Amino acid sequence: MEETLREVRFFEFLTEEEREEFAQVSEPVSFGPGENIIEEGVDQGSLFVLVSGTVEVRKGLSGERSRLLAEIDSSRGRTVVGERGLLGESGASATVRTVGEVEAIRIPRDTFRSMVAEGRPAAFKLSYRIARTLARRLTRLDEEVVEAIRELEHRGETDMEAFRDRLITDWSV
Amino acid sequence: MPPTPDLSDVPIFGHLDDDERAEFEELSEPVSFEAGQKILEEGAPESRLFVLTSGTVEVYKSVLPGRRQRLATIEAPTVIGEMGLLTEPRAAASVEAITRVEAHGLGRDRLLEMLDANSPAACKLVYEIGRTLAERMAATNETVAEVISRLENTNARGSEDIDVFRDQLVQDWSF
Numbered sequence: 164m165e166e167t168l169r170e171v172r173f174f175e176f177l178t179e180e181e182r183e184e185f186a187q188v189s190e191p192v193s194f195g196p197g198e199n200i201i202e203e204g205v206d207q208g209s210l211f212v213l214v215s216g217t218v219e220v221r222k223g224l225s226g227e228r229s230r231l232l233a234e235i236d237s238s239r240g241r242t243v244v245g246e247r248g249l250l251g252e253s254g255a256s257a258t259v260r261t262v263g264e265v266e267a268i269r270i271p272r273d274t275f276r277s278m279v280a281e282g283r284p285a286a287f288k289l290s291y292r293i294a295r296t297l298a299r300r301l302t303r304l305d306e307e308v309v310e311a312i313r314e315l316e317h318r319g320e321t322d323m324e325a326f327r328d329r330l331i332t333d334w335s336v
Numbered sequence: 337m338p339p340t341p342d343l344s345d346v347p348i349f350g351h352l353d354d355d356e357r358a359e360f361e362e363l364s365e366p367v368s369f370e371a372g373q374k375i376l377e378e379g380a381p382e383s384r385l386f387v388l389t390s391g392t393v394e395v396y397k398s399v400l401p402g403r404r405q406r407l408a409t410i411e412a413p414t415v416i417g418e419m420g421l422l423t424e425p426r427a428a429a430s431v432e433a434i435t436r437v438e439a440h441g442l443g444r445d446r447l448l449e450m451l452d453a454n455s456p457a458a459c460k461l462v463y464e465i466g467r468t469l470a471e472r473m474a475a476t477n478e479t480v481a482e483v484i485s486r487l488e489n490t491n492a493r494g495s496e497d498i499d500v501f502r503d504q505l506v507q508d509w510s511f
Contacts, residue, residue, distance in 0.1 A: 222481060230484075250463075251470025256477035279463060287459035291451065294466030297473050298422035304476060305428060308483075308509050309399055315502040316400050327487050330480050335473050 164189055167268060171212050173243040176292060181285035188274045194265040201245050201259040208248045208272035213237040216265030218244070222257045232257055232331050237265075246293045247335050249275050256335070300335055343440070346387050346413040348464040356457035364440035369433040375416065376431040382420030384441040388412035391437030397429040399506055412437065418465050420444055479508055 164186035168174045174182055192211070194200055201207045203223050213235060220233040235242050244259050249272050278286035311326045343349040343357045352360075364387065369375055375386060378397055392411045399405045407429060410416075416431050425444055450458035483505060490501045 224485065247470045247473055250466045251474055253471055253474035256474060256481070282456050282459075284454045284459070287454070287456075287463060290463040290466045291459070294462055294469055295422045297466065297469040298419055301469065301473060301476060302419065302423050302428060304480065305509075308505060309397075312399050312502055312506055313401075315498060315505075323487055323490070327484055330484060335477065 164191070164268060167214055167241070168212065171241040171243060173212075173246070173292070174289075177285060177288060181288065184278070184283065184285045185270060185289075188278070189268045189270050192267050192269045194261045194267070196261055196263050198261050198265075199258055200261065200265070200267065201248075201255045201257075203256065203258040204254040206248070206252055206254050207245060208252070210246050210249050210270045210272075210275075211244050211259075212268040212270075213242050213244065214266040214268060217262040218265060219260050219262055220244075220257050221260060229258070234262070247297065248272060250290060250293055250297075297335065304330065342389060343387060345389065346415060348415055348418075348461065348468065349387070351464055352457060352460050356460060359455075359457045360442065360461075361440070363446060364442050367439050367441045369437040369439070371433055371435050373433050374430060375433060375437070375439070376427040376429070378427055378430040380427055382417050382425040382427045383444050385415060385417040385421060385444060385447065387440045387442065388414050388416065389438050389440065391433060391435045391439075393431050393437060394434050395429050395431050405506060409434070412439075415465075421447055421462070421465070422469075482508065 168177075168182045168186055168189070169179075174185070177185070189212075194216075200211055200218060203221075215237055217234060217236045217238075219231055220235065221229040222232055223229045235244070245255070248255065249270070275286055275289070279290065307326070307329050343352075343360055349357055349360070367386070369391070375393060376382065388410075390412045392409060393416070394409050395407045395416075396404050397407055417427070419428065420426070421444055447458055447461075451462060486501060486504065490497045
């Protein structure tokens with residue numbers, strides 16, 4: 164499992180020993196096609212490393228409709244979903260659903276918090292990494308919104324579709 | 337006479353033990369601001385994080401040139417400038433004292449050195465900041481979703497709604 168985590172960019176800042184610590188507390192999980200790994204509105208409280216397969220990230224709209232925010236193909240690089248759930252307790256803001264068979268590794272929040280309580284540097288480094296990711300996303304969203312407001316004020320050629328797409332990019336589940 | 341440091345009243349320091357808080361108290365520099373004085377200036381370098389122990393501040397941003405958009409009024413105990421620890425050290429908004437404010441300034445560079453050295457006190461502080469950001473992200477996601485649906489309705493109805501859309505965006509976005 165340590166081998167698997169090494170190939171994940173999200174974990175590359177950890178030392179080999181620290182990745183091993185996470186490998187020891189991680190659980191391998193398998194999902195069939197069409198299963199929800201993370202469900203919108205539900206506090207799932209785990210980080211998932213997608214090892215194989217493809218998932219869709221969808222946000223529910225009014226009625227039965229939903230919007231596709233992203234499609235993540237883990238063969239293009241192992242990706243992490245649900246990292247916010249390790250720090251926060253609010254329900255997920257989108258659903259992550261498998262397209263086909265998906266293999267993943269799960270790091271549960273309770274385990275992560277035990278590591279924090281024990282003062283383990285690996286857990287703090289991961290929190291620092293997640294906090295930085297969140298801070299950058301928040302800052303970027305703020306900048307996008309300010310820019311859009313200024314363009315709208317000047318009646319410039321605001322491409323609303325492009326604005327919408329920029330808001331959606333890199334959605335933090 | 338400088339104020340007595342009391343970080344235990346400040347939520348994100350509440351999870352630290354006495355020794356860890358003492359470490360920050362030793363590092364921090366007491367500072368006070370008079371009503372009307374700027375503590376952080378939008379766009380200016382953010383070299384310190386301020387722990388406010390008393391007083392009230394107003395947070396604002398110049399979203400549109402010449403107009404001051406008030407974002408929040410915050411009472412101590414609280415922390416400002418913490419984003420500078422995690423992103424570019426440049427203030428995203430201005431913060432002004434609206435009463436006399438007593439605070440402790442913590443140097444960003446020193447905090448980053450502590451993080452590099454895996455200082456438990458600094459690590460715990462960032463963990464707590466991260467938890468507040470995770471909740472803020474959750475709220476922002478919901479606002480983004482609302483903005484997107486409104487945007488689509490606006491597009492469908494035509495350009496006369498653009499002004500309404502823009503005003504609501506200014507109003508609803510928490511920056």
